[in-house]
Amino acid sequence: MTGPRDIHAYLAEFDDIPGTRVYTAARARQGYWMNQFAMSLMTAENREEFKADERAYLDAWPLTEDQKQALLDRDYNRCLDLGGNIYFLAKLFSTDGLSFLQAVGTMTGMSPQDYQAMMVAGGRSPQGVRSIREKR
Amino acid sequence: MARITAGVATSHVPAVGAAIDLGKTAEPYWQPVFAGYDWSKQWIAGEKPDVVILVYNDHASAFDMRIIPTFAIGCAERYGICDEGWGPRPVPDVIGHPDLAWHIAQSCILDEFDLTIVNEMQVDHGLTVPMSLMFGQPEAWPVKVVPLAVNVVTYPPPSGNRCWLLGEAIARAVESYPEDLNVQVWGTGGMSHQLQGPRAGLINAEWDNRFLDWMSGPYGDELRAIPHIEYLRETGSEGIEMVMWLIMRGALGRDVRALHRHYHVPASNTAVGHLVLEPVR
Numbered sequence: 001m002t003g004p005r006d007i008h009a010y011l012a013e014f015d016d017i018p019g020t021r022v023y024t025a026a027r028a029r030q031g032y033w034m035n036q037f038a039m040s041l042m043t044a045e046n047r048e049e050f051k052a053d054e055r056a057y058l059d060a061w062p063l064t065e066d067q068k069q070a071l072l073d074r075d076y077n078r079c080l081d082l083g084g085n086i087y088f089l090a091k092l093f094s095t096d097g098l099s100f101l102q103a104v105g106t107m108t109g110m111s112p113q114d115y116q117a118m119m120v121a122g123g124r125s126p127q128g129v130r131s132i133r134e135k136r
Numbered sequence: 137m138a139r140i141t142a143g144v145a146t147s148h149v150p151a152v153g154a155a156i157d158l159g160k161t162a163e164p165y166w167q168p169v170f171a172g173y174d175w176s177k178q179w180i181a182g183e184k185p186d187v188v189i190l191v192y193n194d195h196a197s198a199f200d201m202r203i204i205p206t207f208a209i210g211c212a213e214r215y216g217i218c219d220e221g222w223g224p225r226p227v228p229d230v231i232g233h234p235d236l237a238w239h240i241a242q243s244c245i246l247d248e249f250d251l252t253i254v255n256e257m258q259v260d261h262g263l264t265v266p267m268s269l270m271f272g273q274p275e276a277w278p279v280k281v282v283p284l285a286v287n288v289v290t291y292p293p294p295s296g297n298r299c300w301l302l303g304e305a306i307a308r309a310v311e312s313y314p315e316d317l318n319v320q321v322w323g324t325g326g327m328s329h330q331l332q333g334p335r336a337g338l339i340n341a342e343w344d345n346r347f348l349d350w351m352s353g354p355y356g357d358e359l360r361a362i363p364h365i366e367y368l369r370e371t372g373s374e375g376i377e378m379v380m381w382l383i384m385r386g387a388l389g390r391d392v393r394a395l396h397r398h399y400h401v402p403a404s405n406t407a408v409g410h411l412v413l414e415p416v417r
Contacts, residue, residue: 010292011364019335020373024291039200042219077333085330087196087289094221099151101404102154104336116339118401120165122326123339131367 018129021080026120027079032070038088046094077107138236138310138317142183143384143392144176145351146269148192150261151404153225156268169408172398173269174223176412180270185320187233189240189264189306190381191414192324195220196289197260204290205252207302209244210283211237218258227264227273233280235311238280238304243309249302259283260403263304266324269410285304286380296379297360303386308389325377325383327405328370329400338372339407344398347378351385351411352394358383374406382411389417 010106014022021027028035037058040046050057058068070078079089086104093103105115118124130136151167155161161170197218212232216226243246249391253269263283271278284306287293294302301322310319327344330336359382367376385392396412 009152010364014160014291014368015369017335017373019333020289020330021333022368022373023289028201028290034168034200035196039196041221042197044219044223047221066227071196081155084291085196088200090195091221096224097152101151102329104331104405108336109334112292119337119339119405122341122401123338123405125331126338126340126343126370129338 016131016133018132023085027083027085029083031067031085034067034082034084035064035078035088038070038084038091041091041095050095072134074106078101138313138315138319140310140319140321140415141185142320143388143411143413143415144266144270144320144322145381145384145409145413146266146322146324147326147403147406147408147410148262148265149403149408150220150265153265153268154262156273161374166403168400169403172400172408172410174242175396177269177272178409179412183320185279185350186317187236187282189284189310189319189387190266190320191284191286191322191380192258192262192266192288193288193377193380194285195260195262198254198257199285204287205254205328206251206287206294207249208254208285209241210254210285211241211256212255215281215283215366216258217264218260219262223265223376224414225261225264227268228276229265230259230267230277230281230283232281233316235307236317236319239281239313240306240309240365243312244302244305247305247308249305253364254285257283262324266322282314284348284383286383288376292364293376293379295364296362296382299301299382300360300381300386303367303383303388306383307387307389321384321387323381325380326371326373326375327378327407329374330372331374331405333373335372337405339383339401340370340372341399341407343370343400343410344407348397348399348409348411351381352397352413356385387417388394388415389414
């Protein structure tokens with residue numbers, strides 16, 4: 001009923017959404033180890049080991065140098081570009097003691113104060129950020 | 137015979153769980169979020185369901201990239217609470233109902249819904265936050281739970297129509313269970329929110345409220361026809377969680393009566409929506 005009949009057309013539409021990386025199979029494959037690394041932070045022992053020497057901990061995983069750097073920099077937009085998924089990366093920002101509100105705001109280019117104020121005022125309007133092609 | 141007596145829809149924002157766990161529910165920021173659940177807590181205390189079939193999504197907790205089941209039903213005796221990176225939530229273990237869960241799994245598979253059967257897993261905020269919102273902070277949860285985990289993380293998730301049809305199949309399965317059980321179905325997640333990228337923070341109250349209208353109305357034809365791209369464009373990348381509400385709505389049948397409705401922006405990055413529905417037969 002609602003299922004797309006053409007997987008290529010279905011996937012192509014995702015690139016038309018501004019400021020958004022939909023977690024497709026291509027991203028899931030690219031970011032497999034980045035996301036599995038993040039899963040490893042679900043125990044207190046691993047979080048301690050990671051915090052003690054982040055670089056050494058990351059070197060034990062089959063990540064690209066770009067992926068390691070993005071993780072070290074906590075550059076979450078870059079992590080998404082390299083195949084990360086936010087629910088996996090949440091294990092990293094939780095290790096840092098950040099809430100979803102604090103971590104998510106870092107991807108918007110806004111200050112934490114401005115981002116939180118926008119949310120309290122009702123959030124970001126969908127007006128103008130629905131479609132790049134249709135400019136709506 | 138077992139019977140489905142009601143449906144509950146609610147967001148499952150992790151910060152809501154943290155606010156409960158840290159005793160912040162009366163703070164001005166949080167009070168309007170929780171006020172919308174006061175009626176529901178009283179209502180469910182009177183309803184005393186035996187079992188909740190709780191539809192939720194696992195947020196890279198029990199399921200990582202190794203295994204990605206589209207629909208997974210928990211058939212275990214009990215479920216521990218997972219550590220999502222800040223330690224497990226201080227809530228009781230969730231007690232399952234393996235007999236009913238296996239019955240649903242078997243019935244649905246014969247009904248051409250090939251559920252993945254899970255006998256060991258921990259549950260995350262997607263399941264425990266709705267429990268806390270509806271039951272507060274008891275020493276033990278007053279219901280048994282059949283967890284139904286839906287993949288809405290890795291694309292493609294199931295279509296809204298597929299979710300609705302699964303709800304119908306679950307209803308048929310429950311109706312054929314011989315024991316007299318009062319069963320509720322809960323659909324969780326949503327409403328509009330985007331947790332990633334420069335567009336993060338998107339909220340669409342107008343769209344959300346139309347969705348709540350449709351959830352409260354008969355038939356569900358409009359709901360079933362919403363394609364993934366519309367959820368993404370209109371409600372943010374994580375708004376796709378709302379397909380899970382359609383499993384609950386499908387399980388209730390053609391006509392429903394809305395007993396309670398609540399909507400509030402924001403909780404953290406998210407629009408909170410909540411409905412209590414009962415089937416009209």
